[in-house]
Amino acid sequence: MLTGSTLARRALGRELKRLREAKGLFQSQGGKLIGVSPQTIGRLEDGLPTKVSDLYMNVLCDGYEATADERSAILELAQEVRATQKSGGGWWRAYADELNTGFDHLLGLEEAARKLSIWRNRLVPGLLQTPAYRRTIAWTESPNMPTAQVDKRVEMNSSRQNRLHDPKFTMDILLWECVLRDQVGGPGVMEDQLNSLAAASERPNLSIRVVPFTASAHRGSLVESFTLLEFPKLAATGMIEPPVVFVECLTGDLYLERATEVQRYRDTFAEIARIAWDRDTSRQFILSIAKEYGAQ
Incomplete structure (x- = not known):
């Protein structure tokens, strides 16, 4: 099974950049080899969509x-890359008009990942949001959005959740208690x-643990919500793409790939996990709060 063009493009770009730099060439010189701009070489090396014909690849290799x-x-x-593009790309292409800038990149990485390690200090992760919860978020973000457009966003998020049915895909999720207490959409x-x-937490490929308000001080209260994405081997070459950290920010999302940055977030996740409740305790706590909402 193809791992998706996003992952293959990133691996291809990384290899081409390594070869160019080993030769001591600038992007402008690489561009001259195949008659394109330095910006196009930059897009290619950054793993962004661009032409990847065998002719171009052979000339660059020469x-x-x-x-x-x-x-x-x-x-x-x-x-x-070409095989995946020919098949139409990812499922989210049907929702291109509803995607915020750069969000398709996250969906591509998410589709290719083998494991997500997620810390959330506000909202439930999109992969686990119910339609009513997602609908509330959409209207909170854009109160005047037409109902049909909101419906399409809810449908897109439901399609995104098909990823959970892959037994080779795993998620380790840490939720601050605030996520459970913040009444998005009201008690119902x-x-x-x-x-x-609580039901999702019973899936064998998912771990959902809660960090209660009573937990000792930890780095989770100092950082934004983030996701650490780790990837399987590429089918074509057996190479493993380095992990990526996706950080959600109000002023713009970040994708971090430098080894030192990734390790810092990996360490932060491990520290938060250390003080989180175990899966069973967390599930019972989630159900107890759900019962509180039901009594309102």
Whole structure:
């Protein structure tokens, strides 16, 4: 099964950049080899959509003096990118008009990932939101949004959740108690959402744990919500893409890939996990709060 063009493009771009820099060439010089701008070479190396024909790849490999094995890996990755693009790309293409800038990149990474480690200090993660909860968020963000547009966003999020049915895909989720207490949509919406969370926590490929207000001081109160994405081997080359950290910010989302940055968030997640309740205790706590909402 293809791992998706997003992952293959990132691997292809990383290899081409490595070869170019090993040769001591600038992006402008790489562009001259195939008659494109330095910006196009930059897009290619950043894993963004651009032309990846075998002709281009072979010319770049010639100019970068790639070995036979390196050339073979480049051509296999390019083939994987084209094969996925030919099949129409990811499922989210049908919702292109509803995607915020850059969100399609997150969906591509999410679809390719084998594991997500998620810390949330505000909202329930999108992969676990009920339709009513997601609808409330959409109207909170844009109160004048037409109902049909909101419906499409809710439908998109439901399609996104098909990822949960893949037994090879796992999620380790840490929720601050605030996520459970914040009445998004009111008691009825929250009761349904928390019961849905409790049910999801019984899936073998999901772990949902709560960090209570009574927990000792931890880094989670100092950072924004974030997701650490880890990836499987690429089918074409057997290479493993480095992990990525996605950080949600009010002024713009961040994608962090530097090893030192990723390790800092990995350490932060481990520290928060250390003081979180176990799965069973968390599930019972979630159900108890759902019961409180039901009594209102």
